[in-house]
Amino acid sequence: MQPSPVLQRSIRRLALTTKQGPHNYYKGNRTGAMGEHTKWGGYKVDFNKVRTYVCPDLSDFLLTPFVVTKLKTPKDDFKATETGVPTDGKEYLKRWKEDGANP
Incomplete structure (x- = not known):
C-alpha cells in the first residue's frame, strides 16, 4: 500500500x-564522538572531547527556588485554611513570603 501522490510529495519534504x-x-542524536573504537571491539574515551x-x-546569588520547606502542603485542595477560604495562589504566595522567602 502506498500513499497518494499528493501525500508522497509532502512526505518527501519531511526529515x-x-x-x-x-x-x-x-540517525543519531547529534551528541558527537567522545572517543574512538579500538580494533579489538572496545571503546577508548578521549577526555579532551568529553563535555x-x-x-x-x-554563594551570593539573590534568587531562590520557588520552594519553601516550612510551608505545609494541604491534604485536600478544597479544604479551607486557617482564614476559612480554600487555598489559592494568592494565599500560597502570602504564606510563602511569611515563612522566609528572600526579598
Missing part, C-alpha cells in the same frame, strides 16, 4: 527517519 532510510541508516559543565559561584 528523514530511520524507517524511511536504507536498512543500515542510523564538562562548570557551575558558576552561587
Whole structure:
C-alpha cells in the first residue's frame, strides 16, 4: 500500500527517519564522538572531547527556588485554611513570603 501522490510529495519534504532510510541508516542524536573504537571491539574515551559543565559561584546569588520547606502542603485542595477560604495562589504566595522567602 502506498500513499497518494499528493501525500508522497509532502512526505518527501519531511526529515528523514530511520524507517524511511536504507536498512543500515542510523540517525543519531547529534551528541558527537567522545572517543574512538579500538580494533579489538572496545571503546577508548578521549577526555579532551568529553563535555564538562562548570557551575558558576552561587554563594551570593539573590534568587531562590520557588520552594519553601516550612510551608505545609494541604491534604485536600478544597479544604479551607486557617482564614476559612480554600487555598489559592494568592494565599500560597502570602504564606510563602511569611515563612522566609528572600526579598
